[in-house]
Amino acid sequence: MVNNNLYARFLEAKNTGGKKFVVLIDPDKVRLGKISKVLEMSVEAGVDYFFIGGSLVVNDMLDYVLKSMKEMCHIPMILFPGNSFQLSYKADGLLFLSLISGRNADLLIGKHVITAPFLKVSPLEIIPTGYMLIDGGIMTSVQYMSNTNPIPSNKDDIALCTAMAGEMLGLKQIYMDAGSGAKNPISESMINTVSGGINIPLIVGGGISTPEKAAANAKAGADVIVVGNAIEKDPMLIRDIAQAVHSQATQPKASAFQ
Ligand code: 1GP
Numbered sequence: 001m002v003n004n005n006l007y008a009r010f011l012e013a014k015n016t017g018g019k020k021f022v023v024l025i026d027p028d029k030v031r032l033g034k035i036s037k038v039l040e041m042s043v044e045a046g047v048d049y050f051f052i053g054g055s056l057v058v059n060d061m062l063d064y065v066l067k068s069m070k071e072m073c074h075i076p077m078i079l080f081p082g083n084s085f086q087l088s089y090k091a092d093g094l095l096f097l098s099l100i101s102g103r104n105a106d107l108l109i110g111k112h113v114i115t116a117p118f119l120k121v122s123p124l125e126i127i128p129t130g131y132m133l134i135d136g137g138i139m140t141s142v143q144y145m146s147n148t149n150p151i152p153s154n155k156d157d158i159a160l161c162t163a164m165a166g167e168m169l170g171l172k173q174i175y176m177d178a179g180s181g182a183k184n185p186i187s188e189s190m191i192n193t194v195s196g197g198i199n200i201p202l203i204v205g206g207g208i209s210t211p212e213k214a215a216a217n218a219k220a221g222a223d224v225i226v227v228g229n230a231i232e233k234d235p236m237l238i239r240d241i242a243q244a245v246h247s248q249a250t251q252p253k254a255s256a257f258q
Contacts, residue, residue: 010223018223022050022224025228042075049076049077055083077091079095098166098171101133133179153186153187157193175226
């Protein structure tokens with residue numbers, strides 16, 4: 001069964017102050033034996049979505065992992081593609097990412113033109129997403145592979161203007177990412193600034209490794225928190241991070257720009 005209200009639930013989080021927790025699964029990194037543990041913990045903890053992707057995922061593995069996951073649980077699976085080959089109809093949706101923090105035309109629109117005919121006829125829910133890389137203190141795979149400069153971690157104003165431009169271009173949500181395994185996750189100050197300036201959902205990830213940081217990010221204005229690396233290392237963290245994120249549900253934060 002294909003889920004087709006994935007974005008509606010992100011938007012609901014933004015509009016009602018609900019907070020969503022996403023576990024990122026890199027099919028190339030997670031050992032299959034470990035996936036069943038991650039799924040079991042995710043169902044128990046009430047994880048809202050899985051993002052599936054990585055910078056170097058090969059397709060056979062992607063299909064296999066998605067099929068196995070679908071047999072084991074019903075948490076929606078959204079592709080978070082590192083390149084245009086990472087497409088599988090076994091997922092429920094796809095983040096159609098435009099790398100708006102960079103100036104690489106291929107990742108702003110080029111790859112999208114190539115994949116458009118495939119996506120047009122696919123059963124996947126396509127979610128247009130403004131993807132913003134923020135400097136996380138080390139060169140991450142996504143930074144290297146995208147050949148773009150991330151936004152400096154202390155430039156809240158540049159992040160805000162980039163997100164506002166993305167919203168005005170019609171993108172449906174913003175994903176601020178310090179990159180998988182970032183040394184420094186995105187600051188609460190930047191999250192607070194950006195979330196206050198846009199009326200679309202804000203997803204935040206990269207280097208979040210503790211329930212405290214996940215809660216602080218949600219409190220600062222992230223509507224959706226994504227964690228990958230830390231959970232690959234210790235699936236037991238899923239329960240505590242889910243609890244930390246969901247407990248930050250609050251009144252929606254009013255945008256400074258209505
Ligand atoms: C990366 O935001 C995600 O794109 C998650 O990052 O693996 O560091 O949690 P981590």
